[in-house]
Amino acid sequence: MKGNVLVVDDEQIVLRSCERILSAEGYYVETSLSARNALELLKENVYDLLITDIKMPEMGGLDFIRQVRAKNPDINVIIMTGYPSQENIREALSLRIVDYLPKPLSPVVLVEATKKAVDISKKHAAPDQEDEDYTKEAAAKLDDIIVDYRGRPGSLIPVLQEAQGVVGYLPPVVQRHIARGLNISVSEVHGVVSFYSFFTMKPRGKHNIRICLGTACYVKRAEEIVEKLKEVLKIDIGEVTPDKEFSLESVRCLGACGLAPVVVVGENTHGSIDPVKTGELVDQYR
Ligand code: FES
Numbered sequence: 001m002k003g004n005v006l007v008v009d010d011e012q013i014v015l016r017s018c019e020r021i022l023s024a025e026g027y028y029v030e031t032s033l034s035a036r037n038a039l040e041l042l043k044e045n046v047y048d049l050l051i052t053d054i055k056m057p058e059m060g061g062l063d064f065i066r067q068v069r070a071k072n073p074d075i076n077v078i079i080m081t082g083y084p085s086q087e088n089i090r091e092a093l094s095l096r097i098v099d100y101l102p103k104p105l106s107p108v109v110l111v112e113a114t115k116k117a118v119d120i121s122k123k124h125a126a127p128d129q130e131d132e133d134y135t136k137e138a139a140a141k142l143d144d145i146i147v148d149y150r151g152r153p154g155s156l157i158p159v160l161q162e163a164q165g166v167v168g169y170l171p172p173v174v175q176r177h178i179a180r181g182l183n184i185s186v187s188e189v190h191g192v193v194s195f196y197s198f199f200t201m202k203p204r205g206k207h208n209i210r211i212c213l214g215t216a217c218y219v220k221r222a223e224e225i226v227e228k229l230k231e232v233l234k235i236d237i238g239e240v241t242p243d244k245e246f247s248l249e250s251v252r253c254l255g256a257c258g259l260a261p262v263v264v265v266g267e268n269t270h271g272s273i274d275p276v277k278t279g280e281l282v283d284q285y286r
Pocket residue numbers: 212213214215216217218252253254255256257258260262
């Protein structure tokens with residue numbers, strides 16, 4: 001079993017879809033039609049991930065997450081919403097959600113977001129491990145960065161950006177270092193790293209390939225491109241090839257919808273990709 005997931009939504013059809021899609025991927029899925037019932041389930045069971053709607057009649061999703069946080073401060077939470085207003089997302093972000101899924105749900109986006117969140121949860125739960133790229137020199141540089149920003153409002157994101165520049169990525173050991181240095185909780189750091197796609201917890205390859213799974217790209221066969229990239233590179237989304245030449249990530253919109261479907265390799269944007277020619281695109285970078 002890849003992980004335990006609790007899905008909360010007041011629409012049975014959404015619950016059944018999530019259950020079907022995630023069970024087929026190897027997750028154990030429990031569902032709840034109400035936030036109140038979900039709070040009971042959360043008292044009795046341990047989950048790697050909570051996926052919840054934010055518009056529910058008896059208790060809104062944001063109030064629900066607040067109550068969840070009081071008892072389960074570290075559980076990873078993804079919200080689903082058909083109304084992704086800036087205000088809702090901002091508030092949800094302050095509750096340390098790790099991702100949000102626009103409705104109607106796309107199966108590939110649901111699976112990718114679940115995999116990422118569950119992987120993160122398991123990595124954080126693993127015993128403390130030094131990361132081979134996190135040398136004493138890198139730790140010393142990070143100390144200097146933290147000292148520069150300490151006490152300044154809004155310092156977390158720039159510190160993370162600089163830390164990623166030094167180490168190359170942001171494994172849990174680096175996140176804990178930053179949390180200690182800025183005197184904030186590890187879960188706050190972790191929430192920001194998980195939410196923004198420009199931060200990564202895993203090393204990237206020499207050529208980082210980002211495939212867009214936003215709506216405009218999705219309807220133009222982005223899913224076929226994902227499958228082809230996985231087949232050609234022999235890695236999954238979020239992984240890096242053994243020779244560290246390529247890594248594969250998905251994003252929700254690259255702001256180039258007119259060019260859909262879009263793939264970005266390093267700094268180069270490739271639009272109107274024909275799924276059949278995906279292999280040729282990768283070959284350009286070999
Ligand atoms: S949806 Fe793919 S670039 Fe916007």
